[in-house]
Amino acid sequence: MRVIASYSIKGGVGKTAASVNLAYAAASAGHETLLIDLDPQGASSFYFRLRTSKKDRGKSFFSRRGRLLKNIKGSNYRRLDILPANLAFRNFDIMLNSMQKSKKKLKQILIPLDDDYDLIILDCPPNLTLLAENIFNAADIIVVPVIPTTLSERTYDQLLGFFDSKGYKKKKIRPFFSMTQQQNRLHTDTINKMGKKHSSFLKSRIGFSQEIEKMGLHREPVLAYASKKSPVQAYRSLFNEVAKALGMK
Amino acid sequence: MKDSNFDCSRYIVPVNIDRKHLLDTLGSHFALKATNHSSEKITLVDSFEWGLYTKRLLGFRMDNNNLAIWPSDDLFDPDQASVVENDNPQAKFWWDFKESPERGQLQDILALRALMPLSNGVLKSENGSLQDDEGKTLVFFQMVSFYRSASARNPLFSQVKLIPVTGYEEQQQRAQSLLLELGCFEPSLSPIDSFLGAIGVTPAPYTVKPELFITPTMPARTAVNSIISQMIEKQRLNEQGVIEDIDTEFLHHFRVALRMTRAAIAQLKEVFPEQDVLSLKERFGKIGRAANHLRDLDVFILDKKRYLNLLPESLEPGLLPMFDDLEKERASEVKRVAKWLKSAAYKKEMADLQALFEKGYAACETEWSERPSSELAVNKIMKRYKKIQKSALKITDSTPDEDIHSIRIDCKKLRYLLYFFGGLFNAKQLSRAGKQLKRLQNRLGIFNDLSVQGQYLETYLEETEHQEQKDVYLIAALGGLIATLHHMQQLSRKESIHELHAFSAKSNRQLFSQAFAAVGPAQ
Ligand SMILES: Nc1ncnc2c1ncn2[C@@H]1O[C@H](COP(=O)(O)OP(=O)(O)OP(=O)(O)O)[C@@H](O)[C@H]1O
Ligand SMILES: [Mg+2]
Numbered sequence: 056m057r058v059i060a061s062y063s064i065k066g067g068v069g070k071t072a073a074s075v076n077l078a079y080a081a082a083s084a085g086h087e088t089l090l091i092d093l094d095p096q097g098a099s100s101f102y103f104r105l106r107t108s109k110k111d112r113g114k115s116f117f118s119r120r121g122r123l124l125k126n127i128k129g130s131n132y133r134r135l136d137i138l139p140a141n142l143a144f145r146n147f148d149i150m151l152n153s154m155q156k157s158k159k160k161l162k163q164i165l166i167p168l169d170d171d172y173d174l175i176i177l178d179c180p181p182n183l184t185l186l187a188e189n190i191f192n193a194a195d196i197i198v199v200p201v202i203p204t205t206l207s208e209r210t211y212d213q214l215l216g217f218f219d220s221k222g223y224k225k226k227k228i229r230p231f232f233s234m235t236q237q238q239n240r241l242h243t244d245t246i247n248k249m250g251k252k253h254s255s256f257l258k259s260r261i262g263f264s265q266e267i268e269k270m271g272l273h274r275e276p277v278l279a280y281a282s283k284k285s286p287v288q289a290y291r292s293l294f295n296e297v298a299k300a301l302g303m304k
Numbered sequence: 305m306k307d308s309n310f311d312c313s314r315y316i317v318p319v320n321i322d323r324k325h326l327l328d329t330l331g332s333h334f335a336l337k338a339t340n341h342s343s344e345k346i347t348l349v350d351s352f353e354w355g356l357y358t359k360r361l362l363g364f365r366m367d368n369n370n371l372a373i374w375p376s377d378d379l380f381d382p383d384q385a386s387v388v389e390n391d392n393p394q395a396k397f398w399w400d401f402k403e404s405p406e407r408g409q410l411q412d413i414l415a416l417r418a419l420m421p422l423s424n425g426v427l428k429s430e431n432g433s434l435q436d437d438e439g440k441t442l443v444f445f446q447m448v449s450f451y452r453s454a455s456a457r458n459p460l461f462s463q464v465k466l467i468p469v470t471g472y473e474e475q476q477q478r479a480q481s482l483l484l485e486l487g488c489f490e491p492s493l494s495p496i497d498s499f500l501g502a503i504g505v506t507p508a509p510y511t512v513k514p515e516l517f518i519t520p521t522m523p524a525r526t527a528v529n530s531i532i533s534q535m536i537e538k539q540r541l542n543e544q545g546v547i548e549d550i551d552t553e554f555l556h557h558f559r560v561a562l563r564m565t566r567a568a569i570a571q572l573k574e575v576f577p578e579q580d581v582l583s584l585k586e587r588f589g590k591i592g593r594a595a596n597h598l599r600d601l602d603v604f605i606l607d608k609k610r611y612l613n614l615l616p617e618s619l620e621p622g623l624l625p626m627f628d629d630l631e632k633e634r635a636s637e638v639k640r641v642a643k644w645l646k647s648a649a650y651k652k653e654m655a656d657l658q659a660l661f662e663k664g665y666a667a668c669e670t671e672w673s674e675r676p677s678s679e680l681a682v683n684k685i686m687k688r689y690k691k692i693q694k695s696a697l698k699i700t701d702s703t704p705d706e707d708i709h710s711i712r713i714d715c716k717k718l719r720y721l722l723y724f725f726g727g728l729f730n731a732k733q734l735s736r737a738g739k740q741l742k743r744l745q746n747r748l749g750i751f752n753d754l755s756v757q758g759q760y761l762e763t764y765l766e767e768t769e770h771q772e773q774k775d776v777y778l779i780a781a782l783g784g785l786i787a788t789l790h791h792m793q794q795l796s797r798k799e800s801i802h803e804l805h806a807f808s809a810k811s812n813r814q815l816f817s818q819a820f821a822a823v824g825p826a827q
Binding site: 087089103105126130131170171172274 | 305306383433435438439440441444468469470471472
């Protein structure tokens with residue numbers, strides 16, 4: 056079982072769009088996949104037409120393993136399951152703080168899922184808190200959507216700096232360019248510059264696309280309704296690159 | 305989640321419930337979303353031995369000539385078929401299909417057997433899901449129906465499968481009860497058996513080996529009679545396959561069955577009056593000889609790849625003209641044999657012979673005819689074993705090849721006796737003795753094949769001498785092959801002698817005399 060986190064310190068960069076479509080691509084390539092919606096906003100859950108649970112289950116999520124499995128829902132697609140967002144996730148940090156080994160709790164909780172899944176994808180909320188550190192420990196690879204702008208460059212450096220200061224392995228971090236626009240000079244310049252500076256960038260880029268914006272109307276991963284020739288198929292090549300980096304068959 | 309297909313439920317839809325009514329019923333409780341439906345002409349295929357069916361598989365030739373193979377539990381589930389790709393409408397052997405792992409599976413199951421069409425019709429399938437009002441899938445459903453033809457009104461077979469979605473157990477149960485209330489029911493047979501039953505196909509797995517029920521006290525003649533009667537029946541089961549030239553196994557089994565009949569007559573002759581034995585031997589012998597040549601050709605052609613591999617690459621093409629000749633000769637030989645099998649003379653002769661054994665062979669008593677069959681079995685098996693063992697001990701490096709070949713024939717006779725009477729003995733000991741014999745037979749078989757093949761090639765070479773235009777490459781290839789086979793034959797001879805000595809060792813003598821000590825009341 057491998058774990059992919061879709062993460063960024065910045066909000067609104069395409070983490071959820073990536074999670075949802077990577078999960079769809081993985082399942083359609085034959086991998087038993089579980090998408091965990093760690094963001095209390097529940098955007099991933101919404102795209103899969105799931106109702107988010109209102110009960111306060113934050114504590115039990117981290118304390119009882121059986122509960123975790125019970126809350127999993129099958130999606131509309133074969134081999135793709137979702138653990139829906141839980142509104143109590145808001146209190147994660149407070150809870151994690153009160154527990155021992157609190158930075159590895161998520162990693163531990165995922166271990167028993169190994170029997171059931173080939174791949175786990177974590178859709179993460181944008182922040183640099185204790186939950187984020189749990190994510191960094193649990194993930195085998197962290198994909199980071201980067202919109203090619205100066206501001207994004209700075210937040211990306213901030214993430215690398217955080218990894219350095221805490222002694223996490225930077226090798227896990229694999230950024231990719233998100234919402235790129237070909238006509239935009241700033242974009243192309245930043246892509247050139249950052250691509251040269253960081254060899255860890257994945258080759259696949261997700262261009263800005265109205266089809267992706269419409270996911271909220273369709274309530275489906277864009278791969279489920281886009282044509283075979285659509286540029287959004289880049290999500291599949293993104294998945295293939297990640298799968299290769301993870302040594303998945 | 306892995307294993308989420310675990311509690312799929314499958315229901316048979318009775319003919320009186322029509323498709324629309326069923327869908328409407330589900331539709332009144334769920335939002336019904338159809339994802340795809342298809343209609344395809346398909347042909348059920350299997351080998352004469354029902355090789356796929358005995359492995360709990362069903363194979364279908366699809367409209368596009370691909371072969372789809374389903375395991376029983378996932379019958380008609382589009383995700384679970386293993387597809388052997390193919391665009392050749394004539395493909396029937398595993399080697400006719402495109403190379404793939406799926407083809408490898410087929411190879412293991414079919415070996416030399418051809419796939420034969422057994423039934424055809426139209427398969428209609430509908431896939432979809434039962435959803436809530438937000439379009440969230442709660443249960444997947446799959447409906448497949450098999451029609452005799454595209455225009456048929458009612459399906460011969462129709463089933464609905466509900467595939468659960470993790471986390472929606474209640475809804476799955478709701479859908480199940482809706483189907484049950486309608487009158488759908490869970491089949492008591494396995495999916496493939498309920499399907500075959502519905503379309504009126506009855507599997508009849510076949511084996512060339514005798515399947516006999518001989519008891520120790522059964523009079524010897526009755527036992528021998530039942531052996532012969534069954535082997536004639538098996539021989540005749542293979543006639544049509546030879547006539548249509550479906551695969552080479554039909555002729556092979558035709559001859560094996562016939563050889564067993566002849567072995568029973570010759571080896572157990574004491575149960576029949578002497579003059580009858582002579583005429584029976586003569587009549588069955590004549591039938592046996594008629595197809596010898598075709599079998600030789602088959603064996604040679606089946607080994608084509610092996611022969612080519614024995615030669616250096618540069619000489620391989622040289623040998624091809626010989627195989628062209630062999631194929632041509634085979635084509636005309638098949639026709640000749642088919643004509644013979646269809647002839648009134650053959651049919652009458654077989655019918656007459658069959659009639660002799662059908663109701664028990666009628667003739668005056670002989671010394672052995674009424675004695676218990678176990679006595680006959682023990683006597684014959686031990687005699688044959690001792691003969692083999694004695695001659696084996698005499699073999700040295702200077703023994704002529706013919707003597708070794710004649711032991712091979714004795715081994716075959718012993719093998720047949722074990723087939724005939726095996727049921728009378730302790731299964732464990734029988735299997736141990738049988739394995740020892742099999743080992744020896746395999747060795748001797750290889751030795752014999754190499755000798756026969758070498759001789760055949762020499763004869764073929766001699767024939768080229770009279771041809772006007774001599775093909776240098778052919779001659780070189782033949783020379784290379786003859787030399788290689790000769791070398792292999794020498795090695796094989798050494799191994800055979802070694803095996804013969806091992807077979808006649810004391811431990812084996814004990815094994816045989818224990819396994820085939822007198823049984824039953826004959827003690
Ligand atoms: N490649 C793209 N082209 C156009 N629109 C996109 C693209 N990727 C994402 N979007 C849209 O941008 C918005 C933000 O995307 P998304 O929700 O995936 O980002 P996020 O990083 O998960 O945000 P958050 O930090 O709020 O969780 C959404 O409305 C989404 O539809
Ligand atoms: Mg998000």
